[in-house]
Amino acid sequence: MIIWLVLLPFAGGVLAFALARWGRVIGLLTTAGTFAVGLIFSAQIWQNGPQRYLVGGWSVPLGINFFADGLSAVMLLITGGIGTIISLYSISYFAPTARKGEWSENDTFWPLWLFLVGGLNALFLSADVFNVYVTLEVVTLAAIGLAALAGNAAALTASLRYLFAALIGSMAYLMGVALLYASYGLLDFQALQQVVQTDAPTVLALSLMTVGLLLKTALFPLHFWLPPAHSTAPAPVSAALSGLVVKGSFYITLRLWFETFYGQIHFSAGQLLGALGTAAILWGSFQAVRQKRLKLLIAYSTVGQIGYLFLLFPIITATTSRDVVAAWAWSGGLFQAISHALAKTSMFLSAGVLLKAVGTDEIKSMRGIAGHLPLTTFALALAGISLIGLPPSGGFVAKWLMMKAIIGSGQWWWIPVVTLGGLLTAGYVFLMLRYTFLPQEANHPFKPVSPVMQGTAFALAVGAVVIGFRAKELITLLNIGMGFPEVPVLENPGL
Amino acid sequence: MSQYQLYAVGAVLLFCIGLQGIIVCRHLLKKVMAANIMGGGAFLFLISIARRNTIETADPVPHAMVLTGIVIALSASVLALALTRQIHKTTGHTTLEDPTNNRVEK
Numbered sequence: 001m002i003i004w005l006v007l008l009p010f011a012g013g014v015l016a017f018a019l020a021r022w023g024r025v026i027g028l029l030t031t032a033g034t035f036a037v038g039l040i041f042s043a044q045i046w047q048n049g050p051q052r053y054l055v056g057g058w059s060v061p062l063g064i065n066f067f068a069d070g071l072s073a074v075m076l077l078i079t080g081g082i083g084t085i086i087s088l089y090s091i092s093y094f095a096p097t098a099r100k101g102e103w104s105e106n107d108t109f110w111p112l113w114l115f116l117v118g119g120l121n122a123l124f125l126s127a128d129v130f131n132v133y134v135t136l137e138v139v140t141l142a143a144i145g146l147a148a149l150a151g152n153a154a155a156l157t158a159s160l161r162y163l164f165a166a167l168i169g170s171m172a173y174l175m176g177v178a179l180l181y182a183s184y185g186l187l188d189f190q191a192l193q194q195v196v197q198t199d200a201p202t203v204l205a206l207s208l209m210t211v212g213l214l215l216k217t218a219l220f221p222l223h224f225w226l227p228p229a230h231s232t233a234p235a236p237v238s239a240a241l242s243g244l245v246v247k248g249s250f251y252i253t254l255r256l257w258f259e260t261f262y263g264q265i266h267f268s269a270g271q272l273l274g275a276l277g278t279a280a281i282l283w284g285s286f287q288a289v290r291q292k293r294l295k296l297l298i299a300y301s302t303v304g305q306i307g308y309l310f311l312l313f314p315i316i317t318a319t320t321s322r323d324v325v326a327a328w329a330w331s332g333g334l335f336q337a338i339s340h341a342l343a344k345t346s347m348f349l350s351a352g353v354l355l356k357a358v359g360t361d362e363i364k365s366m367r368g369i370a371g372h373l374p375l376t377t378f379a380l381a382l383a384g385i386s387l388i389g390l391p392p393s394g395g396f397v398a399k400w401l402m403m404k405a406i407i408g409s410g411q412w413w414w415i416p417v418v419t420l421g422g423l424l425t426a427g428y429v430f431l432m433l434r435y436t437f438l439p440q441e442a443n444h445p446f447k448p449v450s451p452v453m454q455g456t457a458f459a460l461a462v463g464a465v466v467i468g469f470r471a472k473e474l475i476t477l478l479n480i481g482m483g484f485p486e487v488p489v490l491e492n493p494g495l
Numbered sequence: 496m497s498q499y500q501l502y503a504v505g506a507v508l509l510f511c512i513g514l515q516g517i518i519v520c521r522h523l524l525k526k527v528m529a530a531n532i533m534g535g536g537a538f539l540f541l542i543s544i545a546r547r548n549t550i551e552t553a554d555p556v557p558h559a560m561v562l563t564g565i566v567i568a569l570s571a572s573v574l575a576l577a578l579t580r581q582i583h584k585t586t587g588h589t590t591l592e593d594p595t596n597n598r599v600e601k
Contacts, residue, residue: 130560137567141574148578153586160578161591164517167530167571174537174564175510181557182544 001044002053002066002125004037005076009118016110020103023110024091030114031087034121035080042073042477050481052127065188067127069481071334074474075124075251078338079244081463082345083117085456089349090236092450093356105149105234112149116142116240123248128187129177129209129260132252133170140166140216143245146237147229158228165225169215169249176209192260206261213256216249219273219310220280223303227287230299235352238295242302243345247337250309258316258330259482270317273310278417280307285424289431294351294361297428298344304421305340305387309333311402311417315409325408327484331475332401338474339394339464343383346460350376350383353457356449363432368440375454377436382461384429389422394467502543510536521590523579527572534568 012030016023045051050069057063068076090113094106119138126132144166148159177187183201186192196202211222218226226246230238257265284304291297312333319326351361353376358365370377386393389400399418406414467474479486513536516529538561545553583589 130563134563134567137571141570144574144578148581151581151585153582156578156582156585157591160523160575160582163571163575163578164526164530167575168514168517168533170567171510171513171530171533171537175540177560178537178541178544178557181541181560182547185554187556 001037001041002051002068003055005034005041005125006118006122008034008037009114009121013111013114013118016114020107020110023107024094024096027110027114028084028087028091031080031083031117034117035077035084038073038076038080038121041068042077045070045073045480046477064131065127066125067190068125070477070479071251071254071482072124073480074334074338074478075247076121078247078341079117079120079124082243082341082460083240085460086236086240086345086349087113089239089352089453089456092452093234093236093352105151108149109146109234109237112142112145113237113240116146116245120244120248124251127189129180129189129192129256130187132255133173133177136173136216136248136252137170139245139248140170143241147233147241149234149237150232152232154228155232158225158232162225162229165215165222169212171212172208172215173212176205176207176212179205179208189255189260193262196261196264198264198266206256206265209256210253213249213253214276217246217253217306217309218303219276219306220283220303221276223280223284223306226303227296227299230302231293231295235295235348235355238299238351239345239348242299242348243341246302246306247341250306250337257313262316262322263320265317267318270314274314274414277307277310277313278414280304280310281417281421282307282424285421285428288428289424291428292363294354294363294366294432295348297363297432298347298351301347301387301425301428302340302344304425305336305344308336308340308398308402308418308421311414312405314411314414315405318409318411322482322484324485325405327479327486328401328405328408330482330484331478332398332403332405334478335394335401335467335471335474336398339386339398339467342394342460342464342467343386346379346383346457346464349453349457349460350379353449353453356453357446359447363435366432366435367438368436369446370436372440372446373449373454375458376449377433379454379458379461380436381429381433382458382465384425384433386461386464388426388429392468393465394471395464397468397471499543499546503540506536506538506540506543508536509533509539512536523575523582523589523591527575527579530575531568531572534564538564538568 009030012026016026053066055064094109096106119135119142123135126135144159144163148156179201184195215222230241281304284300288297288300312329315329316326355361386395389395510533513529513533517526520526520529541557541561545557
């Protein structure tokens, strides 16, 4: 069962490469199939708890171990669900191959996209620090290939910059892995948890790994590569990069900090990450308000929203046992990751619709789209609501839990950060929507856009709002295998 | 300082030289080479820890990790070189231009 989550997309990727003409069919079937497997697999975890799987029956250290708990299941579901919708969108977005024997964007997109999905799935299932490195590299290389798809100078430069940043990040991470292995002779997340101590080599190892991962997650001030790379890629790729790829390295950071090294990390280290998160929220949102182009605005919004993810670090590091405050922070942070993934993919897909309709993504050119593309305008607004954190959206549940955790932990200094971040977010969401209701300029004809593209972007925005109603189930699933207590606040979902 | 510790120190030095190269060098080919030096440092460090416990035979696991790492480093270098060539073709430059005036896809 578990193996198909990895095998299926990789096999699909190879097939889509060999049979480029069938790429779109293979792509859609593979992502939908992977999602279906992910659903069944999550149901198993829901019923039977965490699962371990030895690939090929080989035990450690010769073989590769897969391990899945509730956190992995949620990440797999998000990747599968959003992946399927992006596939549907991409079928309409990329024009089919024009002539035989010629590689178009469409032909290159599908194999790389399936490799990206496969890499992410493998990442969320890997049980040890080294395999996580390998899968993260698969994800990064596929992502950079996709980011360069447009082929113009801006996209190529942005991708290469992304590649160099990613290389520094992965080498720092690998160095950390080597230091850990030198001290303990172990690589498994859970096996390491039993033996790690806070001596100098271990602290250095964790620091190197964390810096490497933060570079790949684009936490301020290591975010410099993200806005150009995410804004110059084709819309479905931008959506996948912002929604899914940055969550991959974030997931590893979570595993390291709150599984392997839980209880060992100094208070000040958590505060430092929280401070960087704060800087990211303020700087990213501030830059987003200043942008003139929609895709750059959305990309800077990603920089800001990533900051929220790191507010859970100071709170959980300050706890000594997995108490209810830690549980609030954990579910709040993860809920932020999920609702951001949905809202951000929806926004980038909507930006793609706009690009097709108007031919440019300048925010000024959005005049009159409320009347012409009501579904897309609605999608942008709904996704915006979730990003701001208005009830009853997923973003609201995330911020609500985060606030509960902040107050419960007594670290009051994060409260103005969350509030101010919400205000700035509201600022750029309204800036974005302002032009949509202004009357259209006469000399600006709209091109027709496929209803599938509009519909998929809308579906994701609706998803970002309605997960607020299914918060309880999601949080219970997230908690399987992590040992946090039940979160009592969500007896009345939505408020 | 034992022979293996000396190797480890050398590997860390290589790692730092490579890191500095990626950041400081402007020519893209030099950046790619620096990335490879940095990777080489990490790999040599892994090799040096294989004999950490003065056991009879070296630990094979770090060697397996290095082999995997080399494959990844190779693919990353190839991708970097391909992008470099394409950038040279489209812009005529061999450096990362200032990305302030980004043009979004048509």
